[in-house]
Amino acid sequence: MGSATAFHLAERGADVLGLERYDIPHEMGSSHGVTRIIRKAQYEDPAYVPLVRRAYDLWAELEERTGRELLHVTGGIDAGPPESEVFAGSVRSCEEHDIDHEVLSADEVNDRFPGYDLPAGHRAVYQPDGGFLVPEQSIIAHVEAAQEAGAEVRARESVVDFAPLPDGGVRVTSEKATYEADRLVVAAGAWARELVPELSELAVPERQVLAWLRPRTPEQFDASNFPVFVHAADDGHYYGFPRHDVPGFKFGKFNHFGETVDPDTMNREPRREDEEMLRAYAERYFPDGAGPTMRLATCMFTNTPDDHFVLDTLPDHPQITVGAGFSGHGFKFASVVGEVLADLALDGETDHDVGLFGLDRFGRT
Numbered sequence: 001m002g003s004a005t006a007f008h009l010a011e012r013g014a015d016v017l018g019l020e021r022y023d024i025p026h027e028m029g030s031s032h033g034v035t036r037i038i039r040k041a042q043y044e045d046p047a048y049v050p051l052v053r054r055a056y057d058l059w060a061e062l063e064e065r066t067g068r069e070l071l072h073v074t075g076g077i078d079a080g081p082p083e084s085e086v087f088a089g090s091v092r093s094c095e096e097h098d099i100d101h102e103v104l105s106a107d108e109v110n111d112r113f114p115g116y117d118l119p120a121g122h123r124a125v126y127q128p129d130g131g132f133l134v135p136e137q138s139i140i141a142h143v144e145a146a147q148e149a150g151a152e153v154r155a156r157e158s159v160v161d162f163a164p165l166p167d168g169g170v171r172v173t174s175e176k177a178t179y180e181a182d183r184l185v186v187a188a189g190a191w192a193r194e195l196v197p198e199l200s201e202l203a204v205p206e207r208q209v210l211a212w213l214r215p216r217t218p219e220q221f222d223a224s225n226f227p228v229f230v231h232a233a234d235d236g237h238y239y240g241f242p243r244h245d246v247p248g249f250k251f252g253k254f255n256h257f258g259e260t261v262d263p264d265t266m267n268r269e270p271r272r273e274d275e276e277m278l279r280a281y282a283e284r285y286f287p288d289g290a291g292p293t294m295r296l297a298t299c300m301f302t303n304t305p306d307d308h309f310v311l312d313t314l315p316d317h318p319q320i321t322v323g324a325g326f327s328g329h330g331f332k333f334a335s336v337v338g339e340v341l342a343d344l345a346l347d348g349e350t351d352h353d354v355g356l357f358g359l360d361r362f363g364r365t
């Protein structure tokens with residue numbers, strides 16, 4: 001979100017300094033892991049659909065600008081019992097916003113995409129425009145575009161603190177220097193609650209684990225045969241991807257074991273129980289994909305109480321804009337979130353409908 005915001009601000013002629021605590025890109029937060037799902041239907045709330053449509057357009061523009069392939073279209077499956085949030089919410093989203101889709105039975109999914117083995121009684125929404133983004137390359141593309149537009153971006157420089165100034169500006173203190181600016185945008189991921197007191201109880205980091213297993217029938221898990229998916233299983237919601245850059249198909253469980261963590265002290269080494277839980281899911285629903293483990297990785301979700309984003313200016317300090325709490329489903333929106341945060345920082349408002357994402361919904365007025 002920070003790299004996208006830096007680009008949109010610089011593109012509009014702002015004098016931009018971007019500070020990154022780690023490398024560009026890095027594997028310490030929430031924006032890594034080779035692939036990230038993008039889909040037009042949004043079972044979480046139909047209000048996300050106009051934003052994701054704009055995100056698709058902006059990703060295409062960024063690809064053209066940088067020459068990098070960022071978005072891979074595979075089709076997408078939202079599946080589960082007919083009454084599940086994933087299936088019913090996806091249908092609602094498609095119908096309200098006239099999104100191209102098919103409603104399929106479990107047998108129809110399994111026949112069309114043999115890597116799947118959904119149980120009888122489950123239903124699915126198939127979206128031909130679904131697919132995945134490559135997050136590391138997407139961050140690099142936004143940073144390069146920001147730099148070409150005049151932004152200065154510095155890695156390995158941690159922000160220690162910031163404070164509003166009497167003249168309406170802001171002072172930022174890093175471990176290396178002190179800066180003053182007219183506006184500040186905080187897009188600190190799992191560290192947002194440490195920097196912004198208003199987010200201390202609203203942006204809660206959670207440990208997440210991903211698995212890549214080698215399929216027994218690899219061709220069934222290629223991008224041409226295997227749509228990305230979100231699946232409401234008996235024990236929670238899972239998500240997954242075809243093979244890409246790792247010799248295994250990737251999947252994870254939303255909210256994994258529900259472990260709230262400190263991002264500075266989180267155990268970043270996957271544990272045996274992480275692998276066992278994920279493997280049990282693959283063996284049940286993607287048995288041909290449940291071969292040897294190729295890779296395990298940790299990342300973090302940063303969850304809000306309602307699992308919706310925070311995109312707002314601070315009520316007492318409108319010169320400070322925050323983007324936080326993307327709750328495990330935010331990366332696809334990064335291109336448009338950058339546009340929204342740039343709007344809020346420069347103009348105090350945006351033409352995008354972001355009423356769902358205001359701090360006032362939590363009583364922070």
